[in-house]
Amino acid sequence: MLCALDRDGLTPLFAMSRITEWRAHVTEQMQNNTLIRPDLNDAGPVGLPWTPVDQRGYHARRREQ
Numbered sequence: 001m002l003c004a005l006d007r008d009g010l011t012p013l014f015a016m017s018r019i020t021e022w023r024a025h026v027t028e029q030m031q032n033n034t035l036i037r038p039d040l041n042d043a044g045p046v047g048l049p050w051t052p053v054d055q056r057g058y059h060a061r062r063r064e065q
Helices: 007-032 057-064
Strands: none
Touching: none
16 A cells, blocks of 8 residues: 555545635636636537436336336
8 A cells, every 4th residue: 555544534535635626616716706617528429329217227127027
C-alpha cells in the first residue's frame, strides 16, 4: 500500500476533498456571476434501437412467469 490510511477514513477523506472542490467552484461562480457547466461532448453510438423499460431484462422475464 502506498499510504497507510485507515480504511474507515477513506470515505471522509474523499468527501472532504470533494467539498473543497465544490466550494472553490461556488466561489468562482459567485465572483464571475456565471453558472459554470461542463460542455457535453457525447461521442457514443447514434441511432440504436430503443426498448421500453417494461420490456427489458428483469421486468420482461418477471412478466413471463
